[in-house]
Amino acid sequence: MSAVPYDHKQLADAAGEIIVNVRELAALGWTPATSSNFSRRLDAAHAAITVSGRDKGRLTEADIMVVDLDGRAVGSDHRPSAETLLHTQLYRRDADVGCVLHTHSHNQTVASRLFAGEGRVRLEGYELLKAFRGNATHEAAIELPVLANSQHMPTLAAQVDTLLDHGPMWGYLIDGHGLYAWGRDMAEARRHLDAFEFLIGCELDLRRLGVRG
């Protein structure tokens, strides 16, 4: 058995994929001021995740580390993301989850404030709803939950667990904070993240135009 219980090639591949994708997200302005965190499953017991506090627009391999699914660092002295539990809970719960992306875009943050009272953003009537796994038609509605912010990750994780008990979902907002989105792999997680961002932007514009709200 090797000294570290995960495949180094898999880690290098995952780190490369995270770096390329997060660079794009940072260029869009979705990761301001070192915010946001990103992870990819490595195997049944490990995930690669961003080191806490790093500038997500300038990630290198040294900014990606390995955690077990209890969020403990594996083979590294660095501190994993302060929000690691919100990643590992999804990997633990569903073997199909392969990638978790968390961003703090302007739209996500404004929408989280605007819709916190309702506890959700209802997304309905958009062709782009087909971007979400399992949604074959624009006629289906998606409810994007908005959770109260907390610095206590077990509190947030417990709320997410309760939501997931009620059916599949691909993301949630945290009030005044940002968006979590996930998928089977990086491509699917990106598609979900991009679709949420676009649809949230549409809902905000409709309110600015006085069409809704």
Ligand SMILES: CSCCC(=O)C(=O)COP(=O)(O)O
């Ligand atoms: C400066 S952003 C505050 C923490 C946060 O919300 C975040 O997404 C980044 O935390 P991390 O520990 O993953 O760098």
Ligand SMILES: [Zn+2]
């Ligand atoms: Zn955050």
